[in-house]
Amino acid sequence: MILEAVALQVKQGKEFEYEEAFRTASSIISSMKGYISHELQACLEVKGRYLLLVKWETLDDHTIGFRQSNGYQEWKKQLHHFYDPFPVVEHFENVNFR
Template sequence: MILEHALLTVKPGHASAFEEAMTKAAPLIAASPGFLGLEVRPSIESPGTYLLLVRWESLTDHDPGFRASDRYQHWKALLHDFYDPFPTVTHFSEPLPV
């Protein structure tokens, strides 16, 4: 399992509209092969900042999988104008056995 991570910084005054758009966008990513789950968590200390966590079976399910799909184009149209700055997406492997 791969964990995708991004900190989403939403433009001031647009948090409610972003949350509404994310609700519309979630089914697009959920319909993707290899998709295992999605969490979007608002920051307590930094209003307008959200933690995006997406679980994928493999990295290629996310990229090029989802990112090369028509669903991603719709996701992008719904969400990408909210971000400032545009987020960096990183991927993490299985947890260490600690």
């Protein structure tokens, strides 16, 4: 399993509109091959800052399957205009301790 983690900064005053758009766009990502789950967390200290966490079966499910899909084009159309600055996406995997 891969965890996609993205710190998002939404333009000031657009938080409610963003959350509504994200709720709608969630159906896009959740329909993708390899998708496991996602959550959007709102920061308590900084208004307009969010943390998006998405679990994928593999890295390619996100970077190729989702990013090269028509669904991603619609995701971008619905959400990307809210971000300033544009976010950096990072991927993580679990560290197994024995």
